[in-house]
Amino acid sequence: MSIKKVMTKYGTLIALGVIFLLFSVGVQGFFDSNNIINILTQIALLMIIAQGFTMAHIVGEMDLSFANLASLASVVVAGLIIKGMNPMLAVLLCLAGGSLFGFINGSLVTRVGIPSLITTLATGIVANGLIYMYTGGVSFYSGLPKGFLYLGRGRIGPVPVLVLIMLGVLLICHIFVNKTTAGSNLQATGGNAAAARLAGINTRFYKMLGFVLCSFAATFAGILLTSRLGAANPEGAGGFLMESFAIVLLGQTVFTVGRPSPIGTFVGALIIGVLNNGLTLLGAQYFVQDIVKGLIIILAVVVSSIQTKRMGV
Amino acid sequence: MTSLRTEGITKEFPGVKALDHVDFELAKGEIHALVGENGAGKSTLVKLLAGVYKPSSGRFFINEKEMSFSSPRDSAPYLGVVHQERELVPFYSGTQNLFLGQEISKLGILGKAAMRRKAVDFMKAYGLELDMDSPVSHLGSGMQEMLTILKILFRSPEILVFDEPTAPLSVKECEILFKLIRDLKSEGRSIIYISHHLPEVLQLADRITVLRNGKRVTTVEADTVNEADIIKLMIAKDLSQQYPKTALEPGGEVIKVEPFRNNKIAQRYFRLRASVSPMRGFSIHAKEIVGFAGLVGSGRSELARQIFEGKSPGMYRVTLSGNSFVPKNPKDSISKGIVMIPEDRRGEGLVTSFDVGENLALPRLSLLSNMGFRNEKKIQKRSRQIIDDLTIKVFSPAQRVSTLSGGNQQKVALGKWLDADAKVWIFDEPTQGIDVETKSEIYVIMEKLASRGAGVWFISSDLRELEAIADRILVMHESEIVGEFKRPFQTERILEVMLGNQEKEEVRA
Numbered sequence: 001m002s003i004k005k006v007m008t009k010y011g012t013l014i015a016l017g018v019i020f021l022l023f024s025v026g027v028q029g030f031f032d033s034n035n036i037i038n039i040l041t042q043i044a045l046l047m048i049i050a051q052g053f054t055m056a057h058i059v060g061e062m063d064l065s066f067a068n069l070a071s072l073a074s075v076v077v078a079g080l081i082i083k084g085m086n087p088m089l090a091v092l093l094c095l096a097g098g099s100l101f102g103f104i105n106g107s108l109v110t111r112v113g114i115p116s117l118i119t120t121l122a123t124g125i126v127a128n129g130l131i132y133m134y135t136g137g138v139s140f141y142s143g144l145p146k147g148f149l150y151l152g153r154g155r156i157g158p159v160p161v162l163v164l165i166m167l168g169v170l171l172i173c174h175i176f177v178n179k180t181t182a183g184s185n186l187q188a189t190g191g192n193a194a195a196a197r198l199a200g201i202n203t204r205f206y207k208m209l210g211f212v213l214c215s216f217a218a219t220f221a222g223i224l225l226t227s228r229l230g231a232a233n234p235e236g237a238g239g240f241l242m243e244s245f246a247i248v249l250l251g252q253t254v255f256t257v258g259r260p261s262p263i264g265t266f267v268g269a270l271i272i273g274v275l276n277n278g279l280t281l282l283g284a285q286y287f288v289q290d291i292v293k294g295l296i297i298i299l300a301v302v303v304s305s306i307q308t309k310r311m312g313v
Numbered sequence: 314m315t316s317l318r319t320e321g322i323t324k325e326f327p328g329v330k331a332l333d334h335v336d337f338e339l340a341k342g343e344i345h346a347l348v349g350e351n352g353a354g355k356s357t358l359v360k361l362l363a364g365v366y367k368p369s370s371g372r373f374f375i376n377e378k379e380m381s382f383s384s385p386r387d388s389a390p391y392l393g394v395v396h397q398e399r400e401l402v403p404f405y406s407g408t409q410n411l412f413l414g415q416e417i418s419k420l421g422i423l424g425k426a427a428m429r430r431k432a433v434d435f436m437k438a439y440g441l442e443l444d445m446d447s448p449v450s451h452l453g454s455g456m457q458e459m460l461t462i463l464k465i466l467f468r469s470p471e472i473l474v475f476d477e478p479t480a481p482l483s484v485k486e487c488e489i490l491f492k493l494i495r496d497l498k499s500e501g502r503s504i505i506y507i508s509h510h511l512p513e514v515l516q517l518a519d520r521i522t523v524l525r526n527g528k529r530v531t532t533v534e535a536d537t538v539n540e541a542d543i544i545k546l547m548i549a550k551d552l553s554q555q556y557p558k559t560a561l562e563p564g565g566e567v568i569k570v571e572p573f574r575n576n577k578i579a580q581r582y583f584r585l586r587a588s589v590s591p592m593r594g595f596s597i598h599a600k601e602i603v604g605f606a607g608l609v610g611s612g613r614s615e616l617a618r619q620i621f622e623g624k625s626p627g628m629y630r631v632t633l634s635g636n637s638f639v640p641k642n643p644k645d646s647i648s649k650g651i652v653m654i655p656e657d658r659r660g661e662g663l664v665t666s667f668d669v670g671e672n673l674a675l676p677r678l679s680l681l682s683n684m685g686f687r688n689e690k691k692i693q694k695r696s697r698q699i700i701d702d703l704t705i706k707v708f709s710p711a712q713r714v715s716t717l718s719g720g721n722q723q724k725v726a727l728g729k730w731l732d733a734d735a736k737v738w739i740f741d742e743p744t745q746g747i748d749v750e751t752k753s754e755i756y757v758i759m760e761k762l763a764s765r766g767a768g769v770w771f772i773s774s775d776l777r778e779l780e781a782i783a784d785r786i787l788v789m790h791e792s793e794i795v796g797e798f799k800r801p802f803q804t805e806r807i808l809e810v811m812l813g814n815q816e817k818e819e820v821r822a
Contacts, residue, residue: 181685181686181687184671187664188667188671188675191666192665195675197642199675199729200644201675201676202644
């Protein structure tokens, strides 16, 4: 029984440890401080965008639009800066626009009553259209100032700024969800909206908040993506959609089973990051990584649903 | 010849015996009525026979052969159940519904003409006139019910169960149904008939079995009894001796609800929503427990929810401790001093993925935090206090509520409000599915709340507990408050008003 409990609670973490150990022993150049920093840098953007999706998932909603929104933010911020706008202003403008996007998603779901899956599928398509309207299908790749690029490429000592930003986002999200009243209400809304409402919680507001935070994080990640690449292309963040799903689902199997959590999402991101990195070092071809990732998602969902059933939730 | 027989059949749910060693016998070609109050075990018995539940112990036989069904699909060839919920595909026609799952086809192509011909013949054989071609969602509720029955007959089970079949029917449709049931009887089929409407039962049944508290009280020949006899059999002994009630001197009115029908906007709202609002108002005083009695669907919960959730603005004039109160939403009602413990504990009373502590803290978080940050110390202290006060059986506040028994879950659901200092407490079926011991604890809690000066709004389908605990009982029928009773209560009288017998007879005569 106690082994079962430990496995339920820490199984995913143990899996991460095992994968990490195997790669450390078996793959040359894996267990190396530079490579570890490399892994963290590789997962930074994914982790930030997935923290946003974690918020939407906590209130029990789906969001299919955030990756397109991130791409949109990526090209718009690049375009604005290249056209001569103050970078700081451009970034703030994008973040505001991104939040508005989340507000629209939230309004359509909570006020109009369209299921979130359909709403965000549609708004995601709109975002994609806006990208091509803005860029005409062309990438921006020059003319970004050094100060802006520092966000994505700079280092403080040996540690990339991007990694620090990621850890900062993780910390804020973790505190927000677990230590504040708003975070508790967010979780209650997702856990059982009817009960939360009858307990006097404004569930509409918290659903809205989930969408806004998701869009905000996606916009932020899109901006960081441009900064990291020094360029922006129309589909730059498209791949983040499925990967975010994967790590949030993986994250649900950590600690609090069946409930998305910021730390869980971070652990999920680490698993994906370590696998990608290790497999690349092993010389596995790109498609092997996809197959492994897919299988892991299925495994995570199976494990989580078995655990959830056992707990009778 | 018996066509169905049960032997000591028992069904236990955690903490409750829904059915307790029931021996029931259905003769071939008889109409056998099952009567009893809500929760007496009628539906449980049917669900056991139909394979929805598995019996905890006991056996049953069909044509003297022992049976065990694991799903309604297994039982369908032997036993057809007509529920109030109709199992029809709404956008399919009558014919398509009739043949659902056993369509006639050749090489995978549907034989539509053949099916239609067969369906129409089948319908006519029972002397019915139904539209077999339109989508059933276009038909009236009576037609839909007939179609449901037809669909069940089409699978030609030998035993038919009718569970409150007349509720959605008009007087004329009732007559058609009764004729149909008699025809089925003369065909040699055996029929179990469940109804709250006693005149109907007496008119139709050959024998009547009375259930009470999950036990079979007796089985009688229908022509040897009258309504009053049956009602007496349905009611148990007085519960008031078991739960001593301390009568309190009621204080001032804490809530007063008046219908607001002459308001034009409200009237338009009625028509738009076809909403319910009682013609009569009522009030609850401080230190008073007011029971709301009525059958399932009589509009008791709806009334409470309209006030608590503000779902129908302009329909009531509500006065809360002398101040006018316009219901808006739960949040607002709570801040004004109304709390509700909903009927659906797991669905609405608790966040089942949360632990006990989190659930208890839920509505009071803003008071248990500093600048938006949870004050874990305060939260813990309060949780422990509530857990001790209500003797909730948990190892720690970190235990998940989903692992608790029904009684302890209910204590968590109501415990979270304990320090809210509410003036009006709405309890919607608070003791349903709860063990006897916890039930009385909940009565004690209600009395304590009343003695603290609150008004308790107590909705229950268990008349005995209302009589034991309530100071006054309001009876609802078809969304109207149709009666008010004061202590000492006359059970038979209340029951009659609950069943709405007087009016219905007039309508149906």
